[in-house]
Amino acid sequence: MLGRTAASLFWMSRYVERAENMARLLEVGYRISLMPRAIEGHRDEWRSTLTTAACEASYFAKHKEITTGDIIHHLLFDEDNPSSVRTCLETARNNGRAVRTALTRDVWESLNGTWNEFDQVKPESITTDRLPGFLDWIEQRAMLFRGALLGTMLRHDTYFFSQLGTFVERADNTARILDVKYYILLPKPSDVGSDVDIQQWATVLRSVSAHRAYRWFYHDSTYRPWLVAEFLILREEMPRSLTFCYQWITRALDGLAELYQQRYDCQDEAIDIYGRLKLGKMEDIFQNGLHEFLQDFMKANNQLATDIAQTYNFP
Structure with a gap:
């Protein structure tokens, strides 16, 4: 397959996943901003959303202060925001x-249908009361794309490059949302374990459609930070966890290696990351620092994406 074709497939899936993730991040920010504490601290909640989405610089290039309306427009509709x-x-x-x-x-x-429908939406029509429904629509359209891909594509290089784009992006997003929750939203040690803390962890779980799954998996209605982090990092049963993402990244790279009859360093790189996640323990991660772990993971994930692009001659 030509490098430009592989790149288009990789980025096609990656950008659909990013659109869904952006909707999920907005949902987190919106839900947290409605909590009682947000009356005096809503700007911090929205700033954390910008930080998680890596959109802080682009936002403040156009706006002097944080407002709910400007945040929503910037993350949903702003053509200058990549x-x-x-x-x-x-x-x-x-x-x-x-x-x-x-x-x-x-x-x-x-x-094509998703883009055509989205293009007809007038930004001023998405008021705060209509925002949750619109975000649900974006997530559903992303799932429609993924279902079509999984249900109709032959399992050859077209499929494998698409899967790589999806799960590299998903892993990055899960790590970002966990990092911003633990490191930015709760800078005061006194907040940890409080009612607000528990509500925020519940909101994070809802943002990745894991609220009920967490309660079913752990048979526990209490949101314990170490269990939430474990669920989204180490549990392979959770389809947005880091370990699940790397299970599929390694499968896709194995598929390409078998198809092309050639093994590359990026395959071993992905297997190494997957192995460290499989053998990981939350007590070790928390002891060494969750923020540091997530920052290291995001760096490794981004490096893998760069190495995949170089290996397969993306333009």
């Missing part, structure tokens, strides 16, 4: 169009 939902969906659609003949009709129509 990670806004609008930019992500448009870029994903353009990448899909570039490799249209490699996609099934269902995959292409899910991409």
Whole structure:
């Protein structure tokens, strides 16, 4: 496969995943901003959302202060923000169009239809009371794309490069949302274990559709920080956990190695990250620092994405 084709497939899936993740981050910020503590601290909650999304610099390049309306517009509709939902969906659609003949009709129509519908939405129509429903729609459209890809694509290089884009992006997002929760939202030790702390952990779980799954898995209605972190980092049963993502990254790279009859260093790199996650223990992670662990993971994940691009000659 040509490098530019592989790159388009990788970034097509990565940008769809990023659009969904952006909707999820907005949902977290919105829910937390409605909590009682947010009356005096809503700007910190929204700032943490910008930080998690890596959009703080782009936001303050255009705005002097944080307001709910400006945050929503910047993360959903701002064409100058390379990670806004609008930019992500448009870029994903353009990448899909570039490799249209490699996609099934269902995959292409899910991409094209989502972009066409989103493009008709007027930003001023998404008021705070309509925001949750609109975010749900974005998440559902991303799941439609993923379902079409999983249900109709042949298991060859087209599929493998698409899967790599999805799970590299998902792993980055899960690590970011955990890091911002633990390191930015709760700078005071006195907050840990408080009612506000527990509510925020519950909100984080809801943002990754893991609220009920957590309670079922641990048979516990109490949101314990170390268990939430374990669930989103180490539990392979959780489809947005870091370990689950790397299970699929290694599978995709194994598939490419088998298809092309050649093994590359990036495959061993992914296996090494996956192995460390599989053998990881939360007591060790917390003892050494959750923030430090997540920062190291994001650095390794970004390096893997760079190495994949170099290995397969992405332009």
